Structures are given as C-alpha cells and as structure tokens.
Amino acid sequence: MTGIPRRHFLVGSLAGAAFAAPCGIVRGAPVTFSSDPYTLGIASGCPRADRVILWTRLAPQPLEDGGMPDTAVEVEWQVAEDEKFARVVARGTERATSELAHSVHAEARGLQPDRVYWYRFRAGTAVSPVGRTRTAPAGRKARVRFAFASCQQYEQGFFSAYRDMATRDLDLVVHLGDYIYERSWGSRHVRKHGVGIPTTLAEYRNRYALYKTDVDLQGAHAAFPFLSIWDDHEVMDDYANDRSYTVHDSVQFLKIRAAAYQAYYEHMPLPPSARPRGPDATIYEHYRFGDVMDVLLLDDRQYRSASACTNGGRPTWIAPCAERIEEARTMLGRAQEKWFDDRLSDCRARWTIVAQQTLMAQDRRDADDGDHYWMDGWDGYPNARRRLLDGLAAHQTRNPIVIGGDRHAFYAGSLKRDFTRPDEPTVATEFVGTSITSDGPGEASTRKALAENPHLAFASGEKRGYATVELDEKTCRVGFEAVDDVKDIKSSVRRLTTFVVEDGTRGPKAI
Structure with missing residues (x-):
C-alpha cells in the first residue's frame, strides 16, 4: 500500500461527481456553495475492527470562522471497497451544525477488519476529495506499521514531514x-499566524483552520486513520489541570480550556464519546490491532497536579523541592491511573504501546546548585511515573513500548522503576519522536542528557521529523525519520537511525 496520490486531495470539490443518495432521505432545496467548502480537507480516525470515524468540516471561508450560515446542513458520506465507489458498503447522513462549527464526525460501522476503504462526503452539490482509511485487524495479523508525530508549530517550518x-x-x-x-x-x-494568542472559541477555530489548510497535513490525514491526543499548546503553554502560569484565575482559565477543547474536537477525527462537556473531555482510550498491538492513549494534561517547586511560575529546569516527591502527586489523575491499570489486564497482544505526550525517562542535569529536572514532565511527578511502571511490571505486560513527543528531539532508552540504580531491570522500552517543525533544544543539550542519564541510549535534537514503527511476531523496529531542512518546503526526509526491540526483551538496540 502506497501513499494516497496528491491529486485526490488537491482536485476541486465542486466537480459534482456521481454520488448515490442513501434511501429514505428527504431533502429540500439543495445546498449550494460559492466556493469549496472542503478547504480543511477530510480525515479518518479511531479505527476499530468493524468501524472508523470519518471527519470533515464545511468551511468555505476557513479563516473567517468558517463562513457558514447558522443553519444546519445535511452532509452525506459513503465508504467503498474501491476508489471509484463501485462497491459502496456503508453510507449515512450527518447534520453539520453551527454549534460544532459545521464539523462532521460520522461513525461508519459494519466494516470488515483489516480492510482498506475509500470514503467521501457530499453537502448539496459539493463533493469532497476522496480519502483512504483502514480498519483495525481482528485476530491473527502478520505485522502493523504506524508513524507517530507531535509538535507542529506552523511558523517555524513547513510540514514536509x-x-x-x-x-x-x-x-x-x-x-x-x-x-x-x-x-x-x-x-x-x-510563515505567520497573523493574529495573537487565542482565548475564545472563534479564535481557536481559526487557529485550527489555519493549520489544517496546509496541503501536506491534509495529505497525511487523507491517507491514513489517526489516533490523537493533546498536549499543552492546544490550550496554553505548560498548563496543568486548571492551573496556568499566564492566566492565574482558574475560573477564567477553565473558560479558555473549554473553548480550546471544543475546537480540538471540532477539527479532529474523534468519536462522539470525546466531545467535551464544558472544560472536560475524555480522550484516553484503548485500541486493539489484532494479536500484534494494543494501544493505550493517555492524557497527562487535564488531570495532573500543579507543577511542583515553581511557586506559580513557569515550570522549567530547576532544583527539586520536597513537594516534587509527594506520593499523592499525579500526572494522569486517580481515575485515569485506575483505568490504565484495569486496561493492562486486558492487553493480550504481543506488543503494548503506551502513547503519551512526553519523555517518560528521567532526564537529570548537573548544575552548580545540584541536580536539575524539567518540572513540566514526568520528572516533576516521579511517584506517578513509578506507579505506572509498577503497573506494567505487576501485570507482566508483554513487550511494553512507551512512545512520546513534546521534547522536540529524538530519544531512545530504557524505563526503570528507580533510575538511581542503573543495574535495575528495565520495565519498558521508550522512544520519543522529534517535532514536525518546532525548534529543538540543540545538540549540546541532548549530548548532556546522554552523558548524565545512562538509561538513555540515544538523544538528538538537531533535526525535525517523525518516527515510524513496524511490529511483527519477532521484533519492534523503530525508525527516526529526519527532515533535511524544515525551512525548505521541498525538503527531503532521510532515516537518521534505526532501533530494534526483540520479542521478550527490554531496551532498544541500534542497528
């Protein structure tokens, strides 16, 4: 299977291609658009063995709050076994309303496992580009391949990755x-955002629209289903639960968080269960891909304890205080911690992928006044990290692989319950992908991380890019894919290095 050809998502959407109408739908006057309503592309996500979420948003004027009227619009969707839609296997109609920015989250059910499908939308006479998706396997599967990515600051580079x-x-x-x-x-x-920091729903909608007008981002969404979790910048830099170092009034901050969470839902291929309720939304979830892979998606922002040792300021590299090691401190919140432990007992695949936001391994840095730790990550919550790793050990989780982003650098390493004891057994293997575009820490910083943390096998902050993972019965193979020059819109991408984790072992091995 190769990538979806660019012509499929660059062609005009108003061509009026043949589109079979679902039986029993009664329509009034057909909806018409003066310009393409699919400016933000199409996407699929959350694949199960028998279903997938299909997404689009009608936005003929994407940077002007979409440019749609307040009235609801019926949007039809189709799923087919072939690109020409000769064999349509699922169809339906959704009501796109102004309440959700005329976004569509259609759950296409009754599909076959481990099958490539093609999908499209129609609103009135406007037919969308064609996207491709794939359901999760059920039962025996030879291999699974996926990419993971994070941190795509629009201004700092092109989305060549x-x-x-x-x-x-x-x-x-x-x-x-x-x-x-x-x-x-x-x-x-x-390139530029062009406006200031968003705090209202309309402003967050426009920020997502700006990012999603990028043709290369649209191309990846049209080619593959996504599993997605948020970090801090979808809301506000380094926030923790209801706390922000820039907006100190928690009531006001939660209003901002509610707007940000809703805009995130409106622009991502998420199921209805992820729809926010004010400032709250549930995005942690368990996905199974046959007997090869279980994926546990975590949310380490919404429920975490306030940053330690910062006195209300920005969490950064600082010497630890007593608050840091309080047992009650949490990254996931007690409810999600219990959910994670419960789900581990149901992870039966050969590989268990724990997908979370940042570097989980300890990253201790020597300084004149003693050790320093990054307080916005797991090092600010060491007992929460220990509890998570205790769960993996207690359940004897088979081949646990932790993946993360956030740090704008590639990392590979071994996770231990006690990082002060290098000889302690490794509980899980960790891989962190660099940023799609966001500026990195530089090689001096990552060299220091390697020198002072023996459980880290690799660290590099020079390049932007993403990571690929291939899982089969014997190995987990991880490639760090690096963009030559993120400032060059036509830049090439090259494999920086490759690691293998063998079935039944812990820790990365470079090849």
Missing part, C-alpha cells in the same frame, strides 16, 4: 499532541 509520511506504507498515524500552537515563538519564521 507529513508529505513524506503520506507516501509510506502505514496502517495508521498516532499524533501525540501540540497539533496547533497558541503562541508565536522561535526564530526564522517561514
């Missing part, structure tokens, strides 16, 4: 957060 990703032979993509950035930062910008 997604253009390359769309050409790969993949079953799905896992996005680990920072899909948008709420603020402008960094240097050598190649």
Whole structure:
C-alpha cells in the first residue's frame, strides 16, 4: 500500500461527481456553495475492527470562522471497497451544525477488519476529495506499521514531514499532541499566524483552520486513520489541570480550556464519546490491532497536579523541592491511573504501546546548585511515573513500548522503576519522536542528557521529523525519520537511525 496520490486531495470539490443518495432521505432545496467548502480537507480516525470515524468540516471561508450560515446542513458520506465507489458498503447522513462549527464526525460501522476503504462526503452539490482509511485487524495479523508525530508549530517550518509520511506504507498515524500552537515563538519564521494568542472559541477555530489548510497535513490525514491526543499548546503553554502560569484565575482559565477543547474536537477525527462537556473531555482510550498491538492513549494534561517547586511560575529546569516527591502527586489523575491499570489486564497482544505526550525517562542535569529536572514532565511527578511502571511490571505486560513527543528531539532508552540504580531491570522500552517543525533544544543539550542519564541510549535534537514503527511476531523496529531542512518546503526526509526491540526483551538496540 502506497501513499494516497496528491491529486485526490488537491482536485476541486465542486466537480459534482456521481454520488448515490442513501434511501429514505428527504431533502429540500439543495445546498449550494460559492466556493469549496472542503478547504480543511477530510480525515479518518479511531479505527476499530468493524468501524472508523470519518471527519470533515464545511468551511468555505476557513479563516473567517468558517463562513457558514447558522443553519444546519445535511452532509452525506459513503465508504467503498474501491476508489471509484463501485462497491459502496456503508453510507449515512450527518447534520453539520453551527454549534460544532459545521464539523462532521460520522461513525461508519459494519466494516470488515483489516480492510482498506475509500470514503467521501457530499453537502448539496459539493463533493469532497476522496480519502483512504483502514480498519483495525481482528485476530491473527502478520505485522502493523504506524508513524507517530507531535509538535507542529506552523511558523517555524513547513510540514514536509507529513508529505513524506503520506507516501509510506502505514496502517495508521498516532499524533501525540501540540497539533496547533497558541503562541508565536522561535526564530526564522517561514510563515505567520497573523493574529495573537487565542482565548475564545472563534479564535481557536481559526487557529485550527489555519493549520489544517496546509496541503501536506491534509495529505497525511487523507491517507491514513489517526489516533490523537493533546498536549499543552492546544490550550496554553505548560498548563496543568486548571492551573496556568499566564492566566492565574482558574475560573477564567477553565473558560479558555473549554473553548480550546471544543475546537480540538471540532477539527479532529474523534468519536462522539470525546466531545467535551464544558472544560472536560475524555480522550484516553484503548485500541486493539489484532494479536500484534494494543494501544493505550493517555492524557497527562487535564488531570495532573500543579507543577511542583515553581511557586506559580513557569515550570522549567530547576532544583527539586520536597513537594516534587509527594506520593499523592499525579500526572494522569486517580481515575485515569485506575483505568490504565484495569486496561493492562486486558492487553493480550504481543506488543503494548503506551502513547503519551512526553519523555517518560528521567532526564537529570548537573548544575552548580545540584541536580536539575524539567518540572513540566514526568520528572516533576516521579511517584506517578513509578506507579505506572509498577503497573506494567505487576501485570507482566508483554513487550511494553512507551512512545512520546513534546521534547522536540529524538530519544531512545530504557524505563526503570528507580533510575538511581542503573543495574535495575528495565520495565519498558521508550522512544520519543522529534517535532514536525518546532525548534529543538540543540545538540549540546541532548549530548548532556546522554552523558548524565545512562538509561538513555540515544538523544538528538538537531533535526525535525517523525518516527515510524513496524511490529511483527519477532521484533519492534523503530525508525527516526529526519527532515533535511524544515525551512525548505521541498525538503527531503532521510532515516537518521534505526532501533530494534526483540520479542521478550527490554531496551532498544541500534542497528
């Protein structure tokens, strides 16, 4: 299976291709658009063995709150076994309303496992580009291939990584957060947000629309189903639960979080169960891909304890205080911790992928006043990390692989219950992908991380890109895919390095 050809998502959507109407639908006057309503593309996500979520948003004027009237619009969808839609196997109609920015989250059910399907939408006479998706396998499966990505600051580079990703032979993509950035930062910008920091629903909608107009991002969404979780920049830099170092009034911040969460839902291929209720939304979930892979998606932002040792300021590299090691401190919240432990007992596949937002391994840095730790990550919550790893050990989870993003650098390493004891057995293997575009820490920083943390096998912050994973009965093979020059819209992507984890072992091995 190769990437979806670019012509399929670049052709005009108003061509009026033949589109069979579902039986029993009664329509009034047909909806018409003065311009393409599919400016934000199409997407699929959350694949199960018998279903998948299909997404689009009608937005003929994407940067002007969509440019749609307040009235609801019927949007038809089709799923077919072939690209020409000669064999349609599922169809339906959704009501796109202004309440959800005229977005569509259609759950296509009754599909066959481990099958490639093609899908499209129609609103009135406007037919969308064609997308391709794939259901999860059920039972025996030879292999699963996926990519994982994070941190795509629009201004700091082009989405060349997604253009390359769309050409790969993949079953799905896992996005680990920072899909948008709420603020402008960094240097050598190649394009601009054009407006300030969003705080209202309309402003967050426009920020997502700006990012989703990118052709290369649309291409990856049209080629593969996504599993998605958020990190901080979908709301506000380094927030923790209802706390923000920039908006100190928690009531006001939760209003902002509610707007941000709704805009995230409106623009991602998520199931109705993920629809926010005010400032709350459930995105942690368990997905199974036959006997090869279980995926546990985690949310380490919404429920975490306030940052330790910062006195209300920004969490950064600082010396630890007593608060940091309080047992009650949590990254996931007690309910999600219990859910995670319960789900581990149901993970029966050969490989268990724990998909979360950041580097889980300890990253201790020597300084003149003693050890320093990054307080916005797991090092600010060491007992929460220990409890998670205790769960993996207690359940004897088969081949646990933790993946993350956030740090704008590639990492590979071994996870231990006690990082002060290098000889302690490894509980899980960890891989962290660099950013799609966001500025990295540089090689001096990652060299220091390697020198001072023996459980890290690899660290590199020079390049932007993503990671690919191939799982089969014997091995987990991880490739770090690096963009040559993120400031060049036509940049090539090259394999930086490859690691293998063998079935029944722990820890990465470079090849």
